[in-house]
Amino acid sequence: MSRGLLSIFLFSFFLAQAQEEFVLPESKKITSFPFTQLSGGIIIIKAQLDQFPDSLFFVFDTGSGGISLDSTTVKRFNLDIVKSEKTIRGIAGIRNVDFTNNHDLGLPGMKVPNLDFHINDYDLLTSVYGQKIDGIIGYSFFRRYIVRIDYDDKIIEVYNPGNYRYPRGGYLMKPNFTTLPLETGQIEDGRSVISRFIFDTGAGLCLLLSKDFTNDSSVFKSSRKFYPTQAEGLGGKKQMELTVIKSVKIGPYKFRKVPVHVFTDVHNVTQYPMLGGLIGNDLLRRFNVVLNYPEQSIHIKPNTHFKEYFDYSYTGLGIYLINGEIRIIDVIKGSPGEKAGFFPDDIIFSVETNFSKNIQVYKNIFQNAIGKVKVVVFRQQTPIVLTLDVKDIRK
Secondary structure: OOHHHHHHHHHHHHHHHHOOOOOOOEOOEEEEEEOEEOHHHOEEEEEEEOOOOOOEEEEEOOOOOOEEEEHHHHHHOOOOOEOOOOEEEEOOEEEEOOEEEEEEEEEOOEEEEEEEEEEEOOHHHHHHHOOOOOEEEOHHHHOOOEEEEEOOOOEEEEEOOOEOOOOOOOEEEOOEEOOOEEEEEEEEOOOEEEEEEEEOOOOOOOEEEEHHHHHHHOOOOOOOOOEEEEEEEOOEEEEEEEEEEEEEEEOOEEEEEEEEEEEOOOOOOOOOOOOOEEEOHHHHOOEEEEEEHHHOEEEEEEOOOOOOOOOOEEOOEEEEEEOOEEEEEEEOOOOHHHHHOOOOOOEEEEEOOEOOOOHHHHHHHHHOOOEEEEEEEEEOOEEEEEEEEEEEOOO
C-alpha cells in the first residue's frame, strides 16, 4: 500500500470514529402547571401530599438544599416525625430539624415519590406574604428533573433527564453545584469585583451580599448611602442595610442601579470567602429559566420583564398579616415610617384609595409610589390618617 493511500485510509478511519458518539435519549415533557408570584418575585405552586386532598402551597426555591414542610401542616396531617441531629442554616439562625419521611408529592400531572421532608416553622413567612406557606421545594425535587420556568406565562414545565433542546438565544451557564447552584457574576460600584453567588429563586430581592465580602472587596463607592432595614428568613428577622449598586452582570447581561441588601452573616450562609452572596428572584424573574440539575446547567433568556424598573422605595416599616389584620409590627428608627408617625401594632385600613385589605396589594403600592402616600390606620380602635413620604434609595 502506498504512503498516500495509507494516509487517506487513516484519515477516513479517524473521521468515522469521530462520528460515533453516545448521546442521551431525548428529554420528554412530563407535565406543566401554573404558578403565582408574590412580592419580590417569589414563586408559589400548589401541590398535594400523599393521599390527602388538601391543596398545599410551596415556595419553589433553588436556594433550599432539600425539601420541607411547615410544622403546623405536619401536625394537621398527623404525620410521623423522625428525630434528627441535623441542622439547617438561614440568614437569621441555625436550628435543628426533625424529618417526616417517605412521602409522595403530587403536582398537576405527576407524582414525585419517596421524599424525606425536613420540618420547619413558616409562620413568619406566612405573615410576611399573607399566603399560607406549607413548605419549600428545593434540591430534592430539582435533582430529579429538568425544570423550565416561564415568567411570561407563569408556567412551570417539568421534563425527565435527557438530551434537552434549549430555546434559541439566551445564555447557557455551567454553575458549580453542591446542593445549590453557584454561578459567577460581576458587580461594580466603586470598583469591579467578580465572585460566585447562590442562584436563589426563593429570595425575594435582587442581590444579597455579606458585609465581610463588601468590606474586603471595597466594592462600594465611599459616598454610597445605606438605609437600615430588615428581611425575614430561617430563624426570624435579620437586620440589614439597603442601598444601590452601579451594575450587576450575569453572563452577558448587565443590569444597572440594582437594589442590594447587605448584612452581617454571622452563620456564614453565604459561604464567604468562597461566595460573595446570592442573586435573588427579583433579578432572576427577568429571564425565562431552564434548571437542568442532572446536567449541571442553567439556561437563561431575557423575557418581557427584563427591562422592568427595580423597587427603590424605602419605608422602614415591617408589615405583616396577623389574624386576618394587616399590622405594622416594626418601625425602624429614623425611617420614613417613624417620621410619618407610625407605631407598632397600628392596623392598616387603607393605602391611598385602596381598601382591599390585601397585604400584597399594599406592598406593591408602597414599592411603586416613591413620594407621599396617604395611609389610614386604626390605633386603639381610632382611625388616624398618616402621610408616608416613601424614600428613594437612589438619592
